[in-house]
Amino acid sequence: MSQHMNNDEVRHTLSILVDNEPGVLARVIGLFSGRGYNIESLTVAGVDETKNLSRISIVTRGTPMVIEQVKAQLDRIVPVHMVRDLTQQGLHIERELALIKVVNKGEARIEALRIADTFRANTLDSTLESFVFEVTGSSSKISAFVELMRSLGHVEVSRTGVSAISRGLNVDMPIRTQNETKD
Amino acid sequence: MTKTSQPKSHASKADSSNDLAVTGADAVLRVLEDLGVEVIFGYPGGAVLPIYDALFKRNSIRHILVRHEQAAVHAAEGYARSTGKVGVVLVTSGPGATNAVTGLTDALMDSIPILCLTGQVPTHLIGNDAFQEADTVGITRPCTKHNYLVKQAENLVPVLYEAFHVASSGRPGPVVVDLPKDIQFAEIDMGQVEPAKTKAVSRYRPVMTPDADAIRQAADMITSASRPIIYGGGGIINSGDEASEHLRELVALTGFPTTLTLMGLGVLPSEDKHFLGMLGMHGTYEANMSMYHCDVMLNVGARFDDRVTGLTSGFSPHSQKIHIDIDKSSINKNIRVDLGIVGDAGIALKMLVDEVKKRKAAIKKDALSEWWKKIEEWRAVRCLEYNQTGDIIKPQYAIHRLWQKCKDNDVYVTTEVGQHQMWAAQYFGFNAPKRWMTSGGLGTMGYGLPAAMGVQIGNPGKTVIDIAGEASFMMNMQELSTIAQYQLPVKIFIINNEWMGMVRQWQELIHGGRYSESYSASLPDFQKLADCFGMKGLVAKVTDDLDPVIDEMLGTDGPVLVDVRVAKEENCFPMIPSGATHNQMLLGPNDKAAKPVSEEGMVLV
Numbered sequence A: 001m002s003q004h005m006n007n008d009e010v011r012h013t014l015s016i017l018v019d020n021e022p023g024v025l026a027r028v029i030g031l032f033s034g035r036g037y038n039i040e041s042l043t044v045a046g047v048d049e050t051k052n053l054s055r056i057s058i059v060t061r062g063t064p065m066v067i068e069q070v071k072a073q074l075d076r077i078v079p080v081h082m083v084r085d086l087t088q089q090g091l092h093i094e095r096e097l098a099l100i101k102v103v104n105k106g107e108a109r110i111e112a113l114r115i116a117d118t119f120r121a122n123t124l125d126s127t128l129e130s131f132v133f134e135v136t137g138s139s140s141k142i143s144a145f146v147e148l149m150r151s152l153g154h155v156e157v158s159r160t161g162v163s164a165i166s167r168g169l170n171v172d173m174p175i176r177t178q179n180e181t182k183d
Numbered sequence B: 001m002t003k004t005s006q007p008k009s010h011a012s013k014a015d016s017s018n019d020l021a022v023t024g025a026d027a028v029l030r031v032l033e034d035l036g037v038e039v040i041f042g043y044p045g046g047a048v049l050p051i052y053d054a055l056f057k058r059n060s061i062r063h064i065l066v067r068h069e070q071a072a073v074h075a076a077e078g079y080a081r082s083t084g085k086v087g088v089v090l091v092t093s094g095p096g097a098t099n100a101v102t103g104l105t106d107a108l109m110d111s112i113p114i115l116c117l118t119g120q121v122p123t124h125l126i127g128n129d130a131f132q133e134a135d136t137v138g139i140t141r142p143c144t145k146h147n148y149l150v151k152q153a154e155n156l157v158p159v160l161y162e163a164f165h166v167a168s169s170g171r172p173g174p175v176v177v178d179l180p181k182d183i184q185f186a187e188i189d190m191g192q193v194e195p196a197k198t199k200a201v202s203r204y205r206p207v208m209t210p211d212a213d214a215i216r217q218a219a220d221m222i223t224s225a226s227r228p229i230i231y232g233g234g235g236i237i238n239s240g241d242e243a244s245e246h247l248r249e250l251v252a253l254t255g256f257p258t259t260l261t262l263m264g265l266g267v268l269p270s271e272d273k274h275f276l277g278m279l280g281m282h283g284t285y286e287a288n289m290s291m292y293h294c295d296v297m298l299n300v301g302a303r304f305d306d307r308v309t310g311l312t313s314g315f316s317p318h319s320q321k322i323h324i325d326i327d328k329s330s331i332n333k334n335i336r337v338d339l340g341i342v343g344d345a346g347i348a349l350k351m352l353v354d355e356v357k358k359r360k361a362a363i364k365k366d367a368l369s370e371w372w373k374k375i376e377e378w379r380a381v382r383c384l385e386y387n388q389t390g391d392i393i394k395p396q397y398a399i400h401r402l403w404q405k406c407k408d409n410d411v412y413v414t415t416e417v418g419q420h421q422m423w424a425a426q427y428f429g430f431n432a433p434k435r436w437m438t439s440g441g442l443g444t445m446g447y448g449l450p451a452a453m454g455v456q457i458g459n460p461g462k463t464v465i466d467i468a469g470e471a472s473f474m475m476n477m478q479e480l481s482t483i484a485q486y487q488l489p490v491k492i493f494i495i496n497n498e499w500m501g502m503v504r505q506w507q508e509l510i511h512g513g514r515y516s517e518s519y520s521a522s523l524p525d526f527q528k529l530a531d532c533f534g535m536k537g538l539v540a541k542v543t544d545d546l547d548p549v550i551d552e553m554l555g556t557d558g559p560v561l562v563d564v565r566v567a568k569e570e571n572c573f574p575m576i577p578s579g580a581t582h583n584q585m586l587l588g589p590n591d592k593a594a595k596p597v598s599e600e601g602m603v604l605v
């Protein structure tokens, strides 16, 4: 009766608000590795200094039942304050930043610059035989850019992983405004 | 609030003018005293000497010196499970902490509230591979509900309060607090205790009260069922004694058949006519068949463990399922349910009883009596019947007799792990919660003896029996020394079949009778063993010995070690073979050829 479930794997982007304390990232990562969940991308940084909170963005993949599990398991971790499933909530923005170094000569350099321009990449560094570009955008845009660069020379890539937030005026994970007093 | 001072000046600082200033070690004990802790199970070592010194000086909390740190945790588990309080453990750094890991994992799997304090090398040495340093928070992260490393003295008191709160609230579990030695010497201002206490409960607030609409929906579902079943688990026991009372009320009110998990035994009296016995791999035929054929299942505080479900794809295929659990992650983990309700079992059951009362008229009496007729047919199979003939003691008979001689008294039973554990669950009846302590989730051999010590300390004057297998007993038998030291009148009832019986059974059923390394060779003479620890040793070799030996054991004031020589090759039935669904039980030895274990089943544990 209740056994029929959807076994297709889907990609979900989660935002997690955590206390910025030692070991918290290890707890989150350990949960994923210990229970065999996927992590496609993970980013973390402090977002609220007064409350000492960090925000983790995780892109994971799994069946709907597994995604529910992931969220419930994350929610059990003591320093986790909030778990939001941006994919489930609907409209949201996902961005990634990447630094791409391409080493090449001649015609390929001009082509690289032209492509960088169409991707609105910034040129952060150049030598006679190399560029470092900065690109922001969706993960697929960055992957596309990297692919093109690969055909134009030796390439090195550093990507930040996905950072995400919902659209519209809902503030899911408010941080303390400046005039709020300490409790 | 406090300052971490340099090691040398610590002692003098603590004696300074501020009389609210104490050492970290002293603060640990003051907090434990304030939390009502009566007993600590522990073992000393270099990194906890300041705390042992404070224990000596304050003399406010009883300390039980075990003989191995694993046993300290199991003893604390036994204490916690039988009293409903938090079990407290104190061990040293490095090997002390690593020895505790099995106990912590056991407590995590069975949701037992434990506060485990571990010593650590001083903060300035952490990370240096110092003597007896281990990454305790790293090692115990996956086997605790939460853990802490106290690196700043001002965090000590708040962390201790929060740790205790986390261990005991929501779904209970083990919490480790790692205490570097310099923190134990540091100066702590006890003037800040009150704010620390308030803060301790503010961060971790599990949902206790379930959604009232969901409870109403559950009441609608169960009262309109034709073939209902209640399936209760250890969560009911963890919630407190009222939860069992509410469950009993619900059962009486509805007349619904009820089964309990291994962890839930005692929630409903074993002789209640609605009780179908334990369910699962070695549960009763009637419990498993009713679970399979029901149309509405109400799960309260159980977790659809694989030992209960059998092959999940064939688990109770025709039922609507309701699951009440304090841990949201237990809902829809193994089995998809139709209605998940997050909340405390006791509160939920109370609300459910109230809602069911309003709908009492809706209960389908005719359908229910048809359902009971069906269940009686399954009961008539008498799946737990065994044949005791001749001189050789059947293990089932030994436990059955033990129960018959205990049943009018309030006894506490622990077990080790193996066949004897399942036979104890099948043939020993429990009338109240918190009387049955067994390692369910982890299945830890060596649990029962130290757990019995903890039970005895928490329940002085009560009869406490460890129903043991000879192999399991030997895993923590050093604790006989602890039992002797504190003259704990624990009764150790060894079902001695000279085999790691459960392993032998699986080898017989699944591995062609190749009994690889499962024989209990070179067993000691258990009577002499008892003797050398200064306790009574008894042996029952033939059927006629059994009753007098049990009588003597129960009639002895001090500890007793009983060696019951039982049939060596008895198997534990009924059984859901691994890889089978829960309606495909093997009822006895002759059943096995008909339903061989599938290849997929072989890989399962």
Ligand SMILES: Cc1ncc(C[n+]2csc(CCOP(=O)(O)OP(=O)(O)O)c2C)c(N)n1
Residues within 6 Å of the ligand: B416, B417, B418, B419, B420, B421, B443, B444, B445, B446, B468, B469, B470, B471, B472, B473, B495, B497, B499, B500, B501, B502, B503
């Ligand atoms: C620490 C540990 N090691 C290994 C096992 C695997 N195991 C499960 S039951 C069992 C045999 C137990 O033998 P015994 O204590 O004599 O009990 P019996 O099954 O004979 O009643 C073993 C080895 C376990 N459960 N725990």
